[in-house]
Amino acid sequence: MKDITIVICSYNYERFLREAIDSALAQEPDRTVVVVIDDGSTDGSRAIIESYGDRIVPVIKENGGQASAYNLGLEMADTPYLLYLDSDDVLYEGAVAQVLRAFESGNYAKVQFRLSVIDGEGVRTGARVPNSTPPAGCGELLRRGWLYPSPPASGNAYRVSALRQILPVPKAKGRGIAADFFAIYGIALLGDVMAIEEELGGYRVHRKESGAAPATNREVGLSIANCQDISEVVHAFPHRWAALRQLVSERLGEELPERAIDFSYEKAHLCMRVYDATLWKRWQWILCDSRQYFRSIVANPFWTVGKKVSAIALTLVCLVPSRRISDQAVLYIANPLARGAQGARS
Structure with a gap:
């Protein structure tokens, strides 16, 4: 039995997919399983996935959104730990080795690490996420409504036994419900979070090139997120918090504050x-x-x-x-x- 499953969730990202897969395969191959879930892509992603043969576990499915890919990846995981890697992001050399050492040093529910912000060509911009380090007791602070500093999805690895108490993600209700939001914050209620200060991966900031309206200078300047402007952040966040509160109430029997x-x-x-x-x-x-x-x-x-x-x-x-x-x-x-x-x- 291997130690960690890297689940790459992909939809129409053929431009970046091979780089993501290669970065995952370079991570402790004797201890790592790489699962690539294609969520109904209509570009050349499927051919890229098939080119890896049995070096990866390929999953080709109908489009169901990020939540369905997260749920399926967790269902397939047969290892103690799991890391979701977005198909436009990358892991740096030695990332998984450090993550596994961190898990083995204590009974952590999640190990997170900083991500370098990279551009569409993979060049480091000099920025990193997150900028702050969460203190011990993230769960207690979350119970008071404070969202602790966390990297985006690709900078988080989870203890599978804890993650299964939070996921599967329920069917989205309302707008902007992100599967990684449930995992990143819900997991803190189930155990300690270990934060690695080093940048162990790259978070790619870019804009979708096909089927999307050109981004305005305002959108590009104000938002670090891909294809998401500031107004969408404002409108989506209350829905995400409300959905997390409901999930925590139903699955863990805890009540989070009404406002985060x-x-x-x-x-x-x-x-x-x-x-x-x-x-x-x-x-x-x-x-x-x-x-x-x-x-x-x-x-x-x-x-x-x-x-x-x-x-x-x-x-x-x-x-x-x-x-x-x-x-x-x-x-x-x-x-x-x-x-x-x-x-x-x-």
């Missing part, structure tokens, strides 16, 4: 209200609607005092009369990737 506290969500509100806004609208936001935003900074259990002071100071720059300076401050708050681009335009 998350700086990423609050800064999305800031962007919608302040970016490219008149001076009056910017002051109106800070005087009337900024309470939750500043609470997510001042009471943040994951940030140092220095980081809190810096965030507040940078936010106050948004109130200067110059819209150009205000917008630059918003870009620095919202998305580290925008900083280089902003400097290049100046």
Whole structure:
């Protein structure tokens, strides 16, 4: 029996798929099973998957969305640990070896590691996610509503026995329900989370090239997520939290707070209200609607005092009369990737 299953979930990402598979196959081959789930792709993904023969476990299925791929990957896992790798991301050399050593050092429900933010060509941008390290006791903080700092999907490995208490993901209700959201945060209620400081993989930021409307400069500048603008973050997050609360109540018998506290969500509100806004609208936001935003900074259990002071100071720059300076401050708050681009335009 091997130790960890890497489940690559893919849909129409033939441009990146081979790089993802190769990075997974390079990880401790004697201890790793690589499962590639194609979720009904209509591009050349299937031919790429078939070219690997028995080096991987291929699964070709009808399109059912991320939740169906996550559920099937967990169902297939016959190892103590599991890592979901998005097909546009990569693992760096030695990533799984470090993850397995971390699991073996304690009874952890999840081991997470930082991801380098890379561009469409795989070049490191200099940014990384997450920027903060979660403290011990993530579960207790989550029970108070605080979402702990976590990398995107590809930076998380799970103890399968714990993950099966959270998944399978229920059929999505409402908008923007992401399967990885359930796994990343629900797992913290079932055991300790171990955070590796090193960047062990690449999180690729790009825009879909086919069938998608061109992204505006505002969308590219303000959002680090792929093909998702700030307004979608704001609208989707409450649905995700409500769905997680329901799942935790039904499966674990626990009640999470009605409202979550998350700086990423609050800064999305800031962007919608302040970016490219008149001076009056910017002051109106800070005087009337900024309470939750500043609470997510001042009471943040994951940030140092220095980081809190810096965030507040940078936010106050948004109130200067110059819209150009205000917008630059918003870009620095919202998305580290925008900083280089902003400097290049100046």
